[in-house]
Amino acid sequence: MKRILFTGGGTAGHVIVNTALIPSFREKGYEIDYIGSYEGIEKELIGHMDDVTYHGISTGKLRRYMSKENVKDPFKVAKGILQSLSIIKKRKPGVIFSKGGFVSVPVVIAAKLARVPVVIHESDFTPGLANKLSFPFANRILTTFPETTEHVPEKKAEYIGAVIRDELFQGEEEKGKEMTGFKDGKPVLLVMGGSSGSENINEAIRHNLEALTERYNIVHLTGKGHKDDSYSRKGYVQFEYVTDELKDLLKLADLVVSRAGANAIFEFVALKKPMLLIPLSRKVSRGDQILNAESFERQGFAHSLDEEQITDETFLQAVNKLEEDKEKLKENMNRYEVQKSKDRVIELLQHYEKRKG
Template sequence: MKKKRILFTGGGTAGHVIVNVALIPLFQKEGWEIDYIGSKDGIERKLISELPGVQYYPISTGKLRRYMSIENIKDPFKVLKGIFQAWRIIGKRKPSVIFSKGGFVSVPVVLAAKLRGVPTVIHESDYTPGLANKLSMPFVKQILTTFPETLKYVNQKKATYVGAVVREELFMGDKQKGLKLTNFTTDKPVLLIMGGSAGSQKMNEIVRDSLDTLLDHFQIIHICGEGHVDEKMNQAGYVQFGYVNEELKDLLAITNFVISRAGANAIFEFLALKIPMLLIPLSRAASRGDQIINAKSFTKSGYARTIEEEQLTKESFIDEITQLQKHAPALLETMKNYQSDQARDTVMAIIKENSK
């Protein structure tokens, strides 16, 4: 019997890869062969290289910018080259189905899949679709959404609300390993602060300016982005990481509160783990505003508190952390009603239904 083959794509940020990382081992367990198309230098290459048995294919990719740049002239040619490369890879590997998580590297793949007649299932994590997914959606067989409200922004004839796919491994964290990684004790609560895979300069500065106050009440794990670790700030009760992958589950096992950007995958993972969160979404000046909408949805649902980056000062930051601690019991009570395990099975079933 011929083995089924699935090709995954998505990249640019960790958020466009994490769902793929969650699904790939599950398909491998069922005997599927796995290929991945990503960019040459994106974070997806690093994350996927850590998974055994996955063949990675880098292609040329562009980026649609919301500002003037000479690169905007070059990018259409990069995308055309990427379509041709993806067309050749798909022709060679002959996948039964393609699963796309978005990001600009996915656009050439989805277009090439359409040319090859290979069905594509696309997943949109955010409340409103990103530009790359908007461009891809007319060419896909099925659209899956994390938020039910997203259905009003897409073609509902081929869209299904599935919820968030959360990595199984995050529930397997070891508290003792987490304490050993950080040299923390059990005497104070642990506050995890993360500014996204690329880090956040403003968040990093405010965290470090606030350490004297915060360390009176918390032990702090600060995931500050690769290249942003400041060794001069190291002290008892404060540990920094540029980026964390394998060890994240153990750090989350000792985390009592989290401060984070509002990327959909990350905040649904915190929700599944029942960790009270303060969200600081990317500003509209630095994004299309999707994280602001994600954060508002979570706050309205009673899962989180939110402060926008424009309102962020040392004083407001400390005050919001105080409020997070105060309102944590109510947040936890609301979180009890959320169940995360059904989404993963639903997504896998839909992908299989659409395979040729």
């Protein structure tokens, strides 16, 4: 029996590519396993998928800053390596695909110990810490941006572009209207601050509700625990987080305000959605989203607004400017061809799986 194991988690961005690939391997008759954390978002997104066996392991956060938890984390990672090694030896996958995030590190190390080939996918412009730690144990490292190959061991690197979920192209506008109740002809603004939400983006939307709803219908994905029913207004609907319904909301949307995670913004380009990107600040991140946003703005795919520059006024101006420029942005995005990167990933994974077998 052919078997493949996926890993990745911590944020939705470290899971989405896996959800794009899993159905293809299910159709090809593979037994599918997934290693994630005990209670991370990966369990929520993967745990309900048909014919996928989910395994939870211990994982540390691998912080770059000083913290008391740093003393405990190496022991958590060590425990995760032993747990992963046990799972790998028991399930005997032919190949492992890692999307990154802290949970992937013990899995990739265990795979090397078990002599199972590993393919890593790096979405961002520059590699994250978890993937950097995993690179020495990988057989192949795939990148979304061509520039990223400069930060990856040359003999292992391959630029393949973005892996886009097929289901995103199957959205139905009518279902989006049913979810939101929007019936007039106002343009629809979809606002999403990531799976955990963004306080700054949420506040900017809510402080400008009166002005924004005069011009737009707004779908606000607030993030877990950030929905606030005290903000009730015609033309404004809130959801904490959506999964299967996202394709319908994207089909309905004319404009998008979003963080600048690589997976999401490449999906917006593929769907030709003009976007205002508000990348995570360097104060709370390593700056990868800033580089992503700068790259997309240079290519004429998006506008961007630094988080430190957000005020009620600057946010409203930026949204209205996006509306004014949407046709030019869509014209630029029409020149971007969605590469057959998904097929290339599948081809590589099958190659390593056969070589292992």
